[in-house]
Amino acid sequence: MMHDSLDPRNETATPSTDARVPAQAEPQATDREVPLASRELPSAVHAWLDGEASADALAGAEREVALWTQINAETGRRRRMTTPAHVPVQILAKLADD
Amino acid sequence: MPSDETLDADQAVIDRVLAGDRNAFGILIERYSDPLYRHAYGMTGSADVAEDILQVSFIKAYHHLAEVRGRFDAWVFRIVANGCKDWLKNIRRTHLSYEEDDQPSGFETPEEELDRGELRRDLDGALGALPDSLREAFVMKHVEGRSYEEMAVLLDATVGALKMRVHRAREALQKLLEERYA
Numbered sequence: 001m002m003h004d005s006l007d008p009r010n011e012t013a014t015p016s017t018d019a020r021v022p023a024q025a026e027p028q029a030t031d032r033e034v035p036l037a038s039r040e041l042p043s044a045v046h047a048w049l050d051g052e053a054s055a056d057a058l059a060g061a062e063r064e065v066a067l068w069t070q071i072n073a074e075t076g077r078r079r080r081m082t083t084p085a086h087v088p089v090q091i092l093a094k095l096a097d098d
Numbered sequence: 099m100p101s102d103e104t105l106d107a108d109q110a111v112i113d114r115v116l117a118g119d120r121n122a123f124g125i126l127i128e129r130y131s132d133p134l135y136r137h138a139y140g141m142t143g144s145a146d147v148a149e150d151i152l153q154v155s156f157i158k159a160y161h162h163l164a165e166v167r168g169r170f171d172a173w174v175f176r177i178v179a180n181g182c183k184d185w186l187k188n189i190r191r192t193h194l195s196y197e198e199d200d201q202p203s204g205f206e207t208p209e210e211e212l213d214r215g216e217l218r219r220d221l222d223g224a225l226g227a228l229p230d231s232l233r234e235a236f237v238m239k240h241v242e243g244r245s246y247e248e249m250a251v252l253l254d255a256t257v258g259a260l261k262m263r264v265h266r267a268r269e270a271l272q273k274l275l276e277e278r279y280a
Contacts, residue, residue: 036229038269039276046265050246067272067279074217075240081139083131087149091156092124098161 100171104129108170112269115163123160128173133157133242134178140237141230143222151181175252183230217279224274228267235263236271 045064046051056075114122138148155177166173225233238244246257
């Protein structure tokens with residue numbers, strides 16, 4: 001039986017088990033077929049979203065704040081998601097069957 | 099980020115499992131399944147797929163547990179993250195929709211489940227339009243609530259590179275969602 005090496009230090013790990021991204025090679029949008037449309041956000045908005053600045057510094061960015069307040073509410077809700085109770089049970093049951 | 103005590107405790111559990119105490123593996127599942135489930139759900143937009151990825155990943159982790167060097171949480175995260183990326187590659191190949199699944203998703207209360215609205219669907223759709231690396235960074239930062247420093251450890255990338263990915267993801271989401279929600 002062949003086993004993938006899951007040791008993150010193992011340079012011979014197969015691509016499917018090696019998530020490391022070389023720090024110097026920032027990925028471009030090449031894994032999508034369509035170029036990514038975007039709109040530049042004021043640096044104050046990024047700082048606010050990173051928790052590095054208060055909302056007081058966001059005058060003139062009301063449109064962005066309105067959107068990100070809604071997105072933050074949704075992502076905050078997702079942050080409280082828990083694993084369905086049957087999943088750990090099923091995993092242990094499958095291990096017992098092996 | 100797990101404390102030094104937690105990491106020591108992880109190693110103690112791993113030693114028990116490797117010594118034949120299979121049920122001790124349940125401790126590791128309980129300790130790490132929630133953040134990993136959130137990651138899988140955030141990456142795939144599907145509760146069913148997230149469950150499958152979690153199951154396959156933990157079973158793989160169990161069978162390769164002797165290979166753990168260093169932090170178990172980082173090691174098992176990489177297994178789950180790769181499972182998500184493999185799924186995304188396959189779903190693009192077969193042209194299935196990122197948003198097809200609308201199964202119960204592990205939100206805390208029935209009210210939260212019922213309250214999932216258009217923003218939830220639109221956000222899933224917008225996340226599905228992002229390159230994997232940007233989506234991964236956004237999900238880790240905004241959904242999982244990880245610090246850039248923790249992300250750097252888990253993804254073996256620099257804080258600066260990860261900030262750039264998160265910023266690019268936000269700007270793409272701004273473009274995709276602002277007409278409807280801003």
